[in-house]
Amino acid sequence: MSSGLRISxxxxxxxxxxxxxxxxxxxxxxxxxxxxxxxxNQRLKTFSIYRWNPEAEGDMKLPVMHKYQVDLxxxxxxxxxxxxxxKNEQDPTLTFRRSCREGICGSxxxxxxxxxxxxxxxxxxxxxxxxTKIYPLPHMYVxxxxxxxxxxxxxxxxxxxxxxKQKDASKLGKENFQSVADRQKLDGLYECILCACCSxxxxxxxxxxxxxxxxxxxxxxxxxxxxxxxxxxxxRLDRMxxxxxxxxxxxxxNCTKACPKGLNPGLAIAELKKMLASHNSAEVASPKxxxx
Amino acid sequence: xxxxxxxxxxxxxxxCNPMNPACSQVYNSALKSTGSAQQxxxxxxxxxxxxxxxxxxxxxxxxxxxxxxxxxxxxxxGMMLAGATCAFAAATVIPGAxxxxxxxxxxxxxxxxxxxxxxxxxxxxxxxxxxxVCNGVRHLIxxxxxxxxxxxxxxxxxxxxxxxxxxxxxxTLVMQ
Numbered sequence: 001m002s003s004g005l006r007i008s009x010x011x012x013x014x015x016x017x018x019x020x021x022x023x024x025x026x027x028x029x030x031x032x033x034x035x036x037x038x039x040x041n042q043r044l045k046t047f048s049i050y051r052w053n054p055e056a057e058g059d060m061k062l063p064v065m066h067k068y069q070v071d072l073x074x075x076x077x078x079x080x081x082x083x084x085x086x087k088n089e090q091d092p093t094l095t096f097r098r099s100c101r102e103g104i105c106g107s108x109x110x111x112x113x114x115x116x117x118x119x120x121x122x123x124x125x126x127x128x129x130x131x132t133k134i135y136p137l138p139h140m141y142v143x144x145x146x147x148x149x150x151x152x153x154x155x156x157x158x159x160x161x162x163x164x165k166q167k168d169a170s171k172l173g174k175e176n177f178q179s180v181a182d183r184q185k186l187d188g189l190y191e192c193i194l195c196a197c198c199s200x201x202x203x204x205x206x207x208x209x210x211x212x213x214x215x216x217x218x219x220x221x222x223x224x225x226x227x228x229x230x231x232x233x234x235x236r237l238d239r240m241x242x243x244x245x246x247x248x249x250x251x252x253x254n255c256t257k258a259c260p261k262g263l264n265p266g267l268a269i270a271e272l273k274k275m276l277a278s279h280n281s282a283e284v285a286s287p288k289x290x291x292x
Numbered sequence: 293x294x295x296x297x298x299x300x301x302x303x304x305x306x307x308c309n310p311m312n313p314a315c316s317q318v319y320n321s322a323l324k325s326t327g328s329a330q331q332x333x334x335x336x337x338x339x340x341x342x343x344x345x346x347x348x349x350x351x352x353x354x355x356x357x358x359x360x361x362x363x364x365x366x367x368x369x370g371m372m373l374a375g376a377t378c379a380f381a382a383a384t385v386i387p388g389a390x391x392x393x394x395x396x397x398x399x400x401x402x403x404x405x406x407x408x409x410x411x412x413x414x415x416x417x418x419x420x421x422x423x424x425v426c427n428g429v430r431h432l433i434x435x436x437x438x439x440x441x442x443x444x445x446x447x448x449x450x451x452x453x454x455x456x457x458x459x460x461x462x463x464t465l466v467m468q
Contacts, residue, residue, distance in 0.1 A: 052346055063346050111348075114355025138350035141340040148348060152336045159329035203360065206350050210337065251434050253359040256442050266445075270437040 043072040045124060046131035047082060049094065051145050063142070065133075066091070072126060079132070080108050080119035095145040103260060106195030110146050111135040116197035118260045137196060139206035153196050156213050160221040160239065165232040182228035189223040189268060191261055192216060198255035198265050204248045211244035215255035215265030218246060222268040225275065237279045246272060358449045366427045369420040376420075414464040422463065423456035 047070060052063035068086045075085050080098055087094045097107040101120045108119040112134050125132060140148035166172070199205050199214030213221070218240075225236045240246040246269070255265040327335075354360075383389040400410065430448050433439050439448055 050348070054343075054345070061344070111353060114353060115357075133353070135353050136348040138348055138354055140348050141343075141345045142348050143345065149336070149340060149345070152333055155329045155332035155336060158332070201354070203350075203364075210333070250363065251431060252363040253440070253442075253445050254357065256440070256445070257357055257359050264440065264442070267437060267440040270434060270440055273435070274437055 041073065043126070043128060044069045045072050045082070045126070045128055047086065048131050048133045049083075049086075049146070050135045051094070052142050053093075054144055067131070072124065072128075075124070077123055078120050079112050079122040079124055079134070082124055083119060083134075093145075095147055097147055104193060106193035109137055109195040109197050109200075109260075111138055111200075116201045116258045116260075118195060118197070121260055137200035139209065140200060148200075150196065152209060153194075153199060153214070153216070156217045157194065157220060160213070160217055160224070160236070161232075162220050162224055164224075164227065164230055166229070167231045176229040178228055185226050185228070186223060188263055189219060189226075192219060192223075192263060193261060194220075195260065197258045197260055201254040201258035202249075203252060203254070204250055208244060208248050212248035213240075213245050215249070215269060218249070218272060219263070219265040219268040222272045225272070234279070237276055240272065240276060241280070246276065249273075358446055362427060362449050362452065366424060366431070369424040369427075372420045373424055411464060415460055418463045419456060419460040422459040423452070426452040426456045426459070 047068045048065050049068060050063060051066045068090055070082045070085055075081050078101075080101060083094065083096055084098070087096075096110065096119070098120070099105040099107040101108075103118050103121040106118065109116060110119055112119060112122045113125065113132055116137060119134075134146065136142055136146045137148045140150075143149050164176075166176075194216060196214075196216055198219075199209075199216045202215055205212055205214040221236060221240065224230055225233050230236075249269050251266065251270070253266045256263075256267070259265065383393060400413070430439070430452050433448075439445070
């Protein structure tokens with residue numbers, strides 16, 4: 001049976017290369033013999049998952065934690081594999097976002113084991129005595145189960161105008177030359193997949209998500225400010241010149257800890273603050289007369 | 293490309309065609325825009341306030357990490373120090389307050405409380421100060437955008453915790 005072969009492959013992944021040859025032989029034999037894993041062979045892991053149904057009635061109106069048990073012998077190594085398995089075999093109503101299953105799209109961002117990560121990159125903790133708790137991204141309005149309302153996050157991203165802007169109309173249609181050094185400045189910034197793990201890990205963003213932009217959006221703002229091809233540096237910095245947009249960052253550094261892609265939004269924000277400080281002191285030193 | 297597809301494409305671009313070099317305006321009529329970014333944000337808050345959607349849990353479920361725990365301790369110790377400074381200022385103006393404080397200290401020293409308990413009490417007074425100062429230095433270094441890699445944050449974090457305890461113990465034992 002195909003599931004038997006699948007078992008052998010998942011066990012092979014975790015066993016050493018020396019043993020793999022032996023296990024292949026024995027498992028291929030046992031797979032055909034035992035169509036279903038016996039109670040003793042199962043490695044049951046408990047997942048405690050946040051559930052909320054917008055169409056719930058009466059006492060089901062409040063969010064609850066549902067426990068599911070998954071046999072790790074018959075499951076892929078990542079939390080997303082477990083979620084898909086639960087949805088396929090146990091509870092089709094379990095709702096979550098997912099797409100690429102390889103950590104590049106950012107859809108499956110959620111709070112696993114207390115920290116925000118991508119479910120497709122979070123390895124299941126094989127300690128069977130502990131249960132894995134899965135929550136949606138913190139302090140976000142919940143649409144259903146593990147799906148948060150991301151529209152505010154996207155609107156904030158849109159507000160920083162994340163595209164190349166040039167004042168010189170003669171440059172339109174021509175290639176923008178950029179030195180290797182200038183291009184290197186974008187490394188560690190452009191790779192952001194906008195999964196919102198960092199912003200939703202920031203307590204400051206929890207309390208002020210209406211006015212504080214959050215680490216993800218701020219890092220992208222920095223990315224466009226330091227892009228040598230962009231000519232709206234001053235205007236982009238001015239967009240941040242109020243008490244909340246940038247300055248609600250208190251360097252808690254939960255963002256850098258949470259980033260599943262290993263990026264450093266905290267550092268980008270610190271650089272932004274430095275740029276804004278020198279930008280403002282330059283304005284004070286030589287104030288430009290009011291335009292038109 | 294067929295003539296029909298070309299006409300359809302030209303129509304969809306509208307007046308401002310980015311292919312046309314004469315058009316220098318930013319192409320901002322996105323396909324699915326429902327207003328400006330600010331409008332979308334306002335709609336978000338309006339919509340979510342009127343629905344019964346719950347807020348996903350945050351403080352109760354997020355794993356306590358060195359980053360967030362040291363940050364909140366910095367804030368808490370800061371508030372404690374502000375309170376202590378106010379109390380000190382009050383003691384200078386309120387008649388008899390300073391003597392009352394001294395009497396309390398002398399009483400505690402003369403009481404049945406062991407030296408270990410007294411040490412702990414003094415540590416509770418000294419540690420908020422030393423922690424806030426050490427972490428404050430760390431914050432000042434961060435303001436120059438250095439030491440912000442995750443490994444540096446953790447290394448300096450543990451260093452601040454350790455040094456604050458050592459300094460507090462030093463103050464408590466030396467200042468007799």
